[in-house]
Amino acid sequence: MATQYGITGTTAKHIAASVERAVAEGSLAPGAALPPVRRLADDLGVSPGTAATAYKELRQRGIVVTRGRGGTVVAPAPAVASRRPPRVPEGLRDLAGGHPDPRLLPGLVPPSRLSPGARSHRSTPRLARLEDAVRAWLGSDGVPVEHVTFAHGALDLIGRLLSVELRPGDAVAMEDPGYHHLLDLVTALGLRMIPVAVDDEGVSPEAVRAALRAGARALVCSPRAQNPYGGSFSAERQEALLGVLREHPEVLVVENDHASAVADAPLRTLTEAGLSRWVHVRTVSKFLGTDLRWAAAACDPITLGRHDGRLLLTSGWVSHLLQETVYGLLGDESTRALVARAEETYALRRNALVRELGDRSIEAHGASGMNVWVPVRDESAVVNGLRSYGWWVAAGARFRLSAGPGVRITAAELDPADAARLASDFADVLGESEATYGG
Secondary structure, three states, rough: EEOOOEOOOHHHHHHHHHHHHHHHOOOOOOEEEOOOOHHHHHOOOOOHHHHHHHHHHHHHOOEEOOOOHHOOEEEEOOOOOOOOOOOOOOOEEEEEOOOOOOOOOOOOOOOOOOOOOOOOOOOOOHHHHHHHHHHHHOOOOOOOOOOOOEEEOHHHHHHHHHHHOOOOOEEEEEEEEEHHHHHHHHHHOEEEEEEEEEEOOOOOOOHHHHHHOOOOEEEEOOOOOOOOOOOOHHHHHHHHHHHOOOOOOOEEEEEOOHHHHHHOOOOOOOOOOOOOOOEEEOOOOOOOOOOOOEEEEEOOHHHHHHHHHHHHHOOOOOOOHHHHHHHHHOOOHHHHHHHHHHHHHHHHHHHHHHHHHHHOOOOOOOOOOOEEEEEEEHHHHHHHHHHHHHEEEEEEHOOOOOOOOOOEEEHHHHHHHHHHHHHHHHHHHHHHHHHHHHO
């Protein structure tokens, strides 16, 4: 038995299960080093090939990663866990969650006209009237809508697509910094991530080109309200990205338009230019309700068939009760007015925070959406410093692959007067931690 690591087993399957159990129970924390293959083999009395096979299985399942000379370590977000944010300490103003202002969400009233009786949803998985509404909604933004489908949220759809398109060990180009749940999902699928830098205009064309040349078989990106940076495609950035993607027609382009109606930016989609493999995903949780776990997607016919084929074998369909609720809200005039007000309000609050920080010579990014990204040198010093002033912001570590440190501030509920106070406190924190922050 390898007592130092608590690993047991005499077969590759049992060794892998032992490591997974230790990770799930917390005995092996993210980043913990595992013994080299030959040492583990000697400790357990097995062949090096058996130990190597166990590590290979763990890598494919997203539980460990290999860092060259750095050896094999537990993944930062192993597939048996998730980088969930810490609890908000009592008494602090929560600006870390990424959630919309509940005062700007409509009331949810489930439809009453559907009875609980049995029906063949597998033969008609999508309500025709909601399909028509989705085609009109996406089509008005220039997204091709010949083929549409539904899912239980963006993560559900993207995870399903990547699992049928790719195999463990394949590479995916991911935004860096990017949405932490997506980063965790890709790791859990046993896929390799190639970081792609982002700026105020979205993903960098040069970084995308480098990732595709390095073997990435899919690109996951946000055309606006990029989380956490806030970038939004400009017309020039859109054209530059399309020029890169046309050189790699076999790559699946996943466009995650998660904030859509409240992004405060026009959609400049990558899907309208005749790419071979693409999907545009749109959700409603940011402006209709966080409990509405529903996503609409338009895609090429191959992607549609692969997604719906796997959906049929799992959940089968998206609840018609949920579809009716979404349909009712999308067509409700008072809800549309509320969503328009939410978009204006979020823009006002986000811009106020960026301006107040800038007035104090603090770099901040938030071209669209609800979040503001502030680069810092020491995330812990800033998070803990702001905590002492009554604010709770998100440390950037769980959003980053190789990008520099920062903090994410959700401005959805932050009025301009509060933004001024937060910016002042932020400046004080940087001053107080100058010895470690560097001024």
